[in-house]
Amino acid sequence: MTLSLVIGCSLAYISLLFLIAWWVDKRAERGVSFVNNPYVYSLSLAVYCTAWTFFGSVGRATTGGLSFLGVYLGPTLLAPLWYMVLRKIILISKNQRITSIADFISSRYGKSTTLGVMVTLIAVLGIVPYISIQLKAVTFGINTLTHFKSGVIPPSPDFWLDAGFWVTVAMAVFTGFFGTRKLDPNERHEGLVAAVAFESIVKLITFSAVGLFVTYGIYNGFEDLFTRATFREDTARMLTFESSGITTFSWNVLIALSLFAIILLPRQFHISVVENTSPRHIPKAMWVFPLYLLLINIFVLPIALAGKMIFDSSIHPDTYVLSLPLEKGAAWLALAAFIGGFSAATSMIVVEATALSIMFSNHIVVPLLIRMRSIGRNNLVNGAARLLDIRRLSILLMLFLAYWYQKSVGNTYDLVSVGLISFTAAAQLAPVVIGGLYWKRATHQGAVAGLTVGFLIWAFCLPLPSMAQVGIISKSFVTDGLFGIAFLKPYALFGVTGMDPITHAAFWSLFFNTWMYAIVSVNTRPSMLSLTQADLFVNIHKYISGQEYDILKREAKIGDLKAVLNRFLGESRSLWLLHEYESLNKVVLDDQKTAQADLISFVETNLAGAIGAASARVVIDSVAKEEPISLDEVMRILEQTREAVQHSRIMETKNEELKTLTLQLTTANDQLKQLDRLKADFITTVTHELRTPVTSIKALSRIILDDYDRLDEERRTAYLQIIVNESDRISRLINQVLDIEKLRSEDNLRPMEPLELTEIIAAAVNGMQQLFAERNISCSFPHTGESWVVKGDHDKLVQVVVNLLSNALKFCDPVNGRIDIGLLQKGGSVLLSVRDNGPGIPHKAREIIFEQFTQLQSKEQGKPQGTGLGLFITKKIVEQHNGSIRVESEPGEGALFEVKLPLSEP
Amino acid sequence: MDISGSSAKILVVDDEPNIVVALEYLLQREGYEVRKAYNGQEALECMEAWTPDIVVLDVMMPGMNGFEVARLLRQLPALELTKIIFLTAKGTERDKQSGYASGAEYYMIKPFDNDVFVSTVNEIMAYG
Numbered sequence A: 001m002t003l004s005l006v007i008g009c010s011l012a013y014i015s016l017l018f019l020i021a022w023w024v025d026k027r028a029e030r031g032v033s034f035v036n037n038p039y040v041y042s043l044s045l046a047v048y049c050t051a052w053t054f055f056g057s058v059g060r061a062t063t064g065g066l067s068f069l070g071v072y073l074g075p076t077l078l079a080p081l082w083y084m085v086l087r088k089i090i091l092i093s094k095n096q097r098i099t100s101i102a103d104f105i106s107s108r109y110g111k112s113t114t115l116g117v118m119v120t121l122i123a124v125l126g127i128v129p130y131i132s133i134q135l136k137a138v139t140f141g142i143n144t145l146t147h148f149k150s151g152v153i154p155p156s157p158d159f160w161l162d163a164g165f166w167v168t169v170a171m172a173v174f175t176g177f178f179g180t181r182k183l184d185p186n187e188r189h190e191g192l193v194a195a196v197a198f199e200s201i202v203k204l205i206t207f208s209a210v211g212l213f214v215t216y217g218i219y220n221g222f223e224d225l226f227t228r229a230t231f232r233e234d235t236a237r238m239l240t241f242e243s244s245g246i247t248t249f250s251w252n253v254l255i256a257l258s259l260f261a262i263i264l265l266p267r268q269f270h271i272s273v274v275e276n277t278s279p280r281h282i283p284k285a286m287w288v289f290p291l292y293l294l295l296i297n298i299f300v301l302p303i304a305l306a307g308k309m310i311f312d313s314s315i316h317p318d319t320y321v322l323s324l325p326l327e328k329g330a331a332w333l334a335l336a337a338f339i340g341g342f343s344a345a346t347s348m349i350v351v352e353a354t355a356l357s358i359m360f361s362n363h364i365v366v367p368l369l370i371r372m373r374s375i376g377r378n379n380l381v382n383g384a385a386r387l388l389d390i391r392r393l394s395i396l397l398m399l400f401l402a403y404w405y406q407k408s409v410g411n412t413y414d415l416v417s418v419g420l421i422s423f424t425a426a427a428q429l430a431p432v433v434i435g436g437l438y439w440k441r442a443t444h445q446g447a448v449a450g451l452t453v454g455f456l457i458w459a460f461c462l463p464l465p466s467m468a469q470v471g472i473i474s475k476s477f478v479t480d481g482l483f484g485i486a487f488l489k490p491y492a493l494f495g496v497t498g499m500d501p502i503t504h505a506a507f508w509s510l511f512f513n514t515w516m517y518a519i520v521s522v523n524t525r526p527s528m529l530s531l532t533q534a535d536l537f538v539n540i541h542k543y544i545s546g547q548e549y550d551i552l553k554r555e556a557k558i559g560d561l562k563a564v565l566n567r568f569l570g571e572s573r574s575l576w577l578l579h580e581y582e583s584l585n586k587v588v589l590d591d592q593k594t595a596q597a598d599l600i601s602f603v604e605t606n607l608a609g610a611i612g613a614a615s616a617r618v619v620i621d622s623v624a625k626e627e628p629i630s631l632d633e634v635m636r637i638l639e640q641t642r643e644a645v646q647h648s649r650i651m652e653t654k655n656e657e658l659k660t661l662t663l664q665l666t667t668a669n670d671q672l673k674q675l676d677r678l679k680a681d682f683i684t685t686v687t688h689e690l691r692t693p694v695t696s697i698k699a700l701s702r703i704i705l706d707d708y709d710r711l712d713e714e715r716r717t718a719y720l721q722i723i724v725n726e727s728d729r730i731s732r733l734i735n736q737v738l739d740i741e742k743l744r745s746e747d748n749l750r751p752m753e754p755l756e757l758t759e760i761i762a763a764a765v766n767g768m769q770q771l772f773a774e775r776n777i778s779c780s781f782p783h784t785g786e787s788w789v790v791k792g793d794h795d796k797l798v799q800v801v802v803n804l805l806s807n808a809l810k811f812c813d814p815v816n817g818r819i820d821i822g823l824l825q826k827g828g829s830v831l832l833s834v835r836d837n838g839p840g841i842p843h844k845a846r847e848i849i850f851e852q853f854t855q856l857q858s859k860e861q862g863k864p865q866g867t868g869l870g871l872f873i874t875k876k877i878v879e880q881h882n883g884s885i886r887v888e889s890e891p892g893e894g895a896l897f898e899v900k901l902p903l904s905e906p
Numbered sequence B: 001m002d003i004s005g006s007s008a009k010i011l012v013v014d015d016e017p018n019i020v021v022a023l024e025y026l027l028q029r030e031g032y033e034v035r036k037a038y039n040g041q042e043a044l045e046c047m048e049a050w051t052p053d054i055v056v057l058d059v060m061m062p063g064m065n066g067f068e069v070a071r072l073l074r075q076l077p078a079l080e081l082t083k084i085i086f087l088t089a090k091g092t093e094r095d096k097q098s099g100y101a102s103g104a105e106y107y108m109i110k111p112f113d114n115d116v117f118v119s120t121v122n123e124i125m126a127y128g
Helices: A003-029 A038-048 A051-077 A079-096 A101-108 A113-147 A163-179 A190-218 A221-231 A233-237 A248-264 A266-274 A279-297 A300-311 A317-327 A331-371 A383-408 A415-427 A430-438 A444-461 A463-469 A476-480 A501-522 A528-538 A540-544 A558-569 A571-585 A597-611 A613-623 A631-706 A713-745 A757-775 A794-811 A843-848 A870-880 B017-029 B040-049 B066-074 B093-101 B114-127
Strands: A554-557 A624-626 A753-756 A778-780 A789-792 A818-826 A829-836 A884-889 A895-902 B009-013 B033-037 B054-057 B083-088 B106-109
Touching: A003 A113, A003 A163, A003 A190, A003 A331, A038 A190, A038 A266, A038 A279, A038 A331, A051 A079, A051 A113, A051 A190, A051 A248, A051 A279, A051 A300, A051 A317, A051 A331, A051 A415, A079 A101, A079 A248, A079 A266, A079 A279, A079 A430, A079 A528, A079 A540, A101 A113, A101 A266, A101 A331, A101 A430, A101 A528, A101 A613, A113 A163, A113 A317, A113 A331, A113 A383, A113 A415, A113 A444, A113 A613, A163 A190, A163 A331, A163 A383, A190 A221, A190 A279, A190 A300, A190 A317, A190 A331, A221 A233, A221 A300, A233 A300, A248 A266, A248 A415, A248 A430, A248 A501, A266 A331, A300 A317, A317 A331, A331 A383, A331 A597, A331 A613, A415 A444, A415 A501, A430 A444, A430 A501, A430 A528, A444 A463, A444 A501, A528 A540, A554 A558, A554 A613, A558 A571, A558 A597, A558 A613, A571 A597, A597 A613, A631 A713, A631 B017, A631 B114, A713 A870, A713 B017, A753 A757, A753 A794, A757 A778, A757 A794, A757 A818, A757 A829, A789 A794, A789 A895, A794 A818, A794 A829, A794 A870, A794 A895, A870 A884, A870 A895, B009 B017, B009 B040, B017 B033, B017 B114, B033 B040, B040 B054, B040 B066, B054 B066, B054 B114, B066 B083, B066 B093, B083 B093, B083 B114, B093 B106, B106 B114
Parallel strands: A778 A818, B009 B033, B009 B054, B054 B083, B083 B106
Antiparallel strands: A554 A624, A753 A789, A818 A829, A829 A895, A884 A895
């Protein structure tokens, strides 16, 4: 196969990817998201499967048997755990506009510039080997396709003749185009994600095609292949776990490493968190992604076994995927497989390099430039364009670092070994990330300490010895230990042996990393900002519900903030953002005015999307004055806030209670005033009513006293009779006033007993018989012998009847007076009626007749005897017995008083 | 005291018959000609044909009250010289002012003293 054909196909394939990305981006600009889909999300996650998987797994299987499965089992077995952690990270990152793993860690520990730099360095240095194996795989692939059987060509000393060099250049250009086309504040690249998802499909199809070709084309299915494999000692060994040379401990370490890698590798973080369009895609990805891993691993063992059986050891196992079809004359399949591997490598490189370049520019270059004052407040250079240039440059730098590593070190190791070095590096971020998510007490110092120790041990145990191996640095520390101390041998730290280098390095680096992180955290005090960020990360659910507090007191000119936004996001984008802010908060931003804290936070968050939280913070600091607040003060503020909130809540409740109380009091006061007025009226009336008889008594008794002898017998007797009558009137009045007072004070207090109503009427009529006789009034009470039992107070009910009879008596016709008493059942009540044949009651009077001191007078009869309290008292008593009283009358036709009382249950 | 032979005429107006009894006795004992009315309407009817020298007037009466009676009385030219004595249980300062405002010359509070009442009437008859 000619080189030009291979390059031509590769270029055509890359063009296709560009086309896909361009089309998706175009759609995204029109608001139609292609990648907002759980399957696209899951496929894009499969960027996890790189050339390592495509070529390396087969190679690994030939030497380590089933151990190649380790890095896929982690994400599969621990998918539920992954779900929890990933979901939380996504929520936090969307809330904080986090754009990379470095940004995430830096944000968590108080937007620390130091941590941003550290994580970026660890990521770049740790991932360089990983990128290098992609370059190596592509180079290998091209060499295999073009020089199959003519022997592996030695790497050319002149780089322009070296395929790897040109592969690197091509990748750099490709990545530059894809990852840095525009500066998006959210670092979302829909086109890139779509291309990656597409590549995942290509990977799976081409690899499975080779697998099917080997299994069914070269052999007669799985059974045939596996049966043949068991006949050979070396291939039979590949099928057992024991002989794979992997201990249980190594398995566990491998699973843990891959679990960390699935989230913490910069490209995985970028795809699964930064490019995530919705947390709702995670549940589906939880099974689609592991399914993908399963499918792509099905044919690893068949290809490895076939390669071993066919080539023995004449060909590097990492190239079996290509060389098996070539050997069997399926050149086109080999080319397709190469495109698959090329897909795996390019997707990894593009995403990884994009993610790393974001970190590199945001956490190393930008802070540096800000410090050098070359961008910032007083500089008019277009920051956005400059940022993109910085990213392109950093991509180039990283790829050539990877090229150098591949040329100098990578060639001596197989793909998987080198890849695992990177996994171990990424795992160093695990303690600070997981601790940061769930442990509020973790401090910035703890994170720095843990990362430093972990990284140093990793570097000492893995990349440095590999460099020594190829002679870049002295080999003595590997064989004799650091400074000749045997305890410090990079493959046997503290004299512990029996582990493979990866397990050994992962164990010790993570062991010390975690302990340092924990111990230093416990013994240091978090800064104020770190504390608020910690709360935000650990209790993210509290914040996404919308409650967010800004305890920083910052001030900045709105004009300055606008300028800063313009510089980093471009004019149109920042104009749009500010407009959004204005309409959202219903304010108009005046350049000359001082910005409120929430506007500053808004600008900072959006800026963080472009240049990372730590840099955004530094930039904002350059335009904003901040009053320094100590931790104690913050705690005090938080405490006060809480207290204030509690207080205001209590006050609110109290206020409500007070309002109710006031209302009650006002009502009560009104009632009291009313009562007071009534009482005053009552007293005035009573005194007037008392004065009248007293006047007669006094005047007449004085007359008798003065003129005793001059008065004749008849007149004396008449005057004395008046005195007696008026005295009775006074005592009656006094009794009734006392009755009213009693009625008021003992409402419903007297025990109610069953009473026979006819007996009560009889008692009242008997008491008045004398008066009826005197006035010649006939009183009829047709007693039918029926029983009417009501519950009540005997004396009071008698008083009711007496009052009604007295009233009737007063108004009866003076000549033929007649009073009729009647009883009638109505429902559960009895109606007691008293009818007289007097002049009747005028309409107007009927309404006031039951009020106190209402006395009626007729022209014919003059003033009647009475106090004006009788009917009032009667009504009160009836009401006490749950009854009612009413009057029916037409002028000239007498009056009918009717008392309604509930009948007692027999 | 009028010694001209034609005795002075006095109208007593009160809705309390027993008080009227006492007032009638006291005034007749002094030799005055007494007529009685039990409410305002009766009093005014009485005065259409009979011009009293003094009207003894209660305030709290059913129908027209004493103040109203006094005001109407004051509008009758024939009764220009008639003196009005209020004799009432309403004893506040404000009641008194209302009484004078309605055209009365004297205001006495119940219960009254027989001697004070009689001498007041005598004084009016003697000095106008």
